[in-house]
Amino acid sequence: MARKITVRNLDIEQGRPEVTLTEEDAKELGVHVQDRVRIKADGREAVGIVNIARSGLAPGTMWLSPEITRRIGLSDGQTATVIPAEKPCSIGLIKKKMDGEHLSKEDFRAVVKDVLENNLSETEIAAFISALYINEMNMDETVALTQVLAETGETLDFPGRTVYDKHSLGGVPGNKVSLLIVPIVAAAGLTIPKTSSRAITSASGTADTMEVLAPVTFDAEEIKAIVNKTMGILCWGGGVNLAPADDIFIRVEHPLALDPHNLALCSVMAKKIATDTDFLVMDLPMGSGTKIKDLDSAERFAMDFIELGKRIGIKVECVVTYGDKPVGRAVGPALEAKEALRALEGEGPSSLIEKSAGLAGVLLEAGGVAVKGEGKKKALDILRTGKALRKMREIIEAQGGNPDITSKDIRPGRHRSKVRAEREGYVVAVHNRAVVEIARAAGAPQDKGAGFLLLKGKGQRVSEGDVLFEIYAESKYKLEQATKLARQRPPVKIEGMIIEKIPSYGIIR
Known part of the structure; x- marks a missing residue:
């Protein structure tokens, strides 16, 4: 049964295509809540999930979510044909x-x-x-789904070039290493088109951080033009529609706290197929709050990535990295961009420089610009001589940013709180998850200036009253909320050298 119904646009993002019908129209169509209907107008159509309104909507009218109106171009007041949709096979x-x-x-x-x-x-x-x-999927299934995900989206191609890339499995706050790796590798003459994600659960994705320095949204032709000019790019993958079904899977699995092992492999490698990658270095952070808890898990991921890569024509090398604390000290878009630029300028924290040079070194060795075992040294040389900074300025300019920007030009949020140690002792742990939650409570990544700056790291001695970390926000309210959370969930753990006395009773007479 088909029915002509007038459109009323519901200008609220639903996150999925929804159709709200009156009880009368739903009854006529024979549909119920969560059923599907097909909406047709002017030769275009879309499928929507049914909601039913008991009031506020006149018979013969329906509300459509923007996800539907954008797809078929319907305006408020237009009429569309609505028919029940069959259950998908x-x-x-x-x-x-x-x-x-x-x-x-x-x-x-x-x-x-x-x-x-x-x-x-x-x-x-x-x-x-x-x-x-x-x-779990077996490897044949994993290969099949990876290829399907890549084939159903847009793809980039760089004919005549060997394409290098780096990807991190995630879970470590402040992991801004791509902002060093890309200019190091590009400065060495290798092609590295880095398409990155925005933050989903973290305080800043690579695209969020790079956006502080330059625009990151480009179509396929624009990306190729920038790469042809500079050898590298740091852009948002969502602007190119790479493996779009994977983005939907990620959005749905997040609230479920599910992360199937082989689906994670598909997610990474489908986008590498789509970007024409030939060689990939995989960063596998191991530690609390990451996907990898121990070396056995790291080895399983490494072997699976390598095997999947062989089957789809991408050479993969995996590096297990330390993931028990943030990379560097800064967490949040502006703070991370500032710290990355400081490292390129020659003043960054050692953990950021060491990790970036180590991963870049693997790519330099793969590309033949460094001999085996000398890649990290070559990467550090490119960094220390200013070649990486000059290349980063080229990339920033090509992406539409200010090539003369320096780390001093980047200002974090104007509201700041300092959290101090309530006792003396040693920093024995920095809790990654708490760091991220605090930075997000402060407004990151949407508020570029919001974030968390660690001042005392693991192993450092602190005195009572020392500043352990700072929180930045763009609004006073968010700063208060983030500071309150920091008191409830302390991200920095301090202990004395004596943990406990056994037995604990007092004077012996």
């Missing part, structure tokens, strides 16, 4: 995986197609992710 494939069966490449293609065409609800996508978590 991929529902059966999700059930098949939940039952522990293997899926073929065509099966994955059907699921991904339905995800991209909004034929699946978030509940159904969550069921698919849960099935992959409970019944």
